[in-house]
């Protein structure tokens with residue numbers, strides 16, 4: 063079966079590289095959650111997208127703050143950018159999204175993959191969400207499908223559905239750059255876990271192989287980095303070519319069975335991410351807190367002995 067959407071993405075990257083009109087990417091790295099927030103813009107029109115923002119959250123006190131988002135906002139203002147898009151690659155399990163705050167200040171359309179509805183259904187059960195919690199993705203402005211195209215100023219972009227880490231994961235190909243979320247990490251670190259509810263290692267493998275069809279020079283921007291053995295600096299940018307030749311988990315030559323055995327064995331040793339319970343409750347609401355109770359305070363739940 064021909065995969066017309068990846069073919070379109072390949073043509074888009076080739077055209078961007080030939081035109082030399084390449085998006086500019088500035089990354090803000092949150093060391094508390096190892097998350098990379100990317101601000102990407104078209105240097106001709108100065109239209110921008112903010113990808114995977116972070117709400118600072120102090121779990122012991124339950125206090126949130128916006129230092130990370132404010133750094134992004136200051137940069138956008140200083141560069142004179144207009145934010146058209148707030149893109150989420152998926153419902154993150156390790157940090158809270160601050161997209162609503164950035165949107166209130168800078169505007170933009172908040173986008174996530176349409177399969178977020180599946181994720182909302184799974185976690186609505188886990189958190190016993192009230193009937194008032196919508197499971198139709200309506201907390202977001204736009205639910206995007208595999209192959210849907212959009213523009214960043216004068217630069218073409220296309221969304222690719224890359225499930226496996228979660229069912230709703232999306233990669234966004236903007237000009238010659240692909241923002242891969244948690245499908246791939248740096249070549250020396252490998253890949254993301256696939257054992258969250260709705261995750262699947264074989265599905266992740268096939269999504270990664272699909273991304274690896276992009277041209278070798280495609281710039282790859284990651285959602286996370288954790289350093290790696292023999293590397294003591296955080297890095298969040300690589301290329302498809304480097305991932306194909308060097309990714310320790312999934313370089314060319316590794317087959318699906320080998321990947322799945324490795325991934326499942328490794329996932330079995332991992333504890334839950336520190337912020338999974340707060341993150342999911344907020345991120346399935348597009349970064350909003352649960353409805354306040356009658357005293358005006360919002361609460362997060364801790365399901366006991368469930369995950």
Ligand SMILES: [Fe+2]
Pocket residue numbers: 152153154155156227244
């Ligand atoms: Fe994730």
